[in-house]
Amino acid sequence: MPLTPRRWRTILTGTAVAASAQAGLRSLLTTRKVNFTPLWAVNAARVTGDAALAADIAKLPEFERVIPDAVLERQAPATTVQKAKTQAKVNGVEWNIDRIGANRVWSDFDARGEGVVAGNIGSPVDFHHPALAAQYRGRKADGSLDHNHNRRDLNWCYLPGNTGPCDYNGISIAGTMQMGVAVGGTETDRIGVAPARNGSTRAPARRTGAI
Structure with a gap:
């Protein structure tokens, strides 16, 4: 490229x-x-x-700090399969949200990500996906779209005539999946950690991967 x-x-x-x-x-x-x-x-x-x-x-004037290499130990495979506290379901809170306690933050602190803009610099994102359409910051209250400053075009996902974020027509789904885990959801099915939906919290989809 x-x-x-x-x-x-x-x-x-x-x-x-x-x-x-x-x-x-x-x-x-x-x-x-x-x-x-x-x-x-x-x-x-x-x-x-x-x-x-x-x-x-450390004596050099430009020196700031030393960060030692971290040693990561591989965990042994689990010998038993642990059952999730809450099984995945079509409506309500999904098991991944329950597992990390995000739903308790929603109820105890009345916070679902309001005031935070979530971004993705990875695979492209499908901003038309039902679980992301309302959260996309480029979507105005009247439903029209304004991609200015809501996505970055690095020529990975450029297609003739396309002016907004995309995910290669579903071929590259990683970015869409990642944004779904972060902010995805509908009125009846919460799959994202921070599904708050208002103008300041919609996720700016990125058209490409790494900078």
């Missing part, structure tokens, strides 16, 4: 800022022949070294 000029500017600007900010660090690591990987998007670097090297890096 070709990069658009705007994306190129983002990459070039980010790498230039990181190179300038990390000049001292990169010089130190290169001189000592230390293996490292610049992470320009977050203005950081992944470094393989010991405590003595970390102490020297």
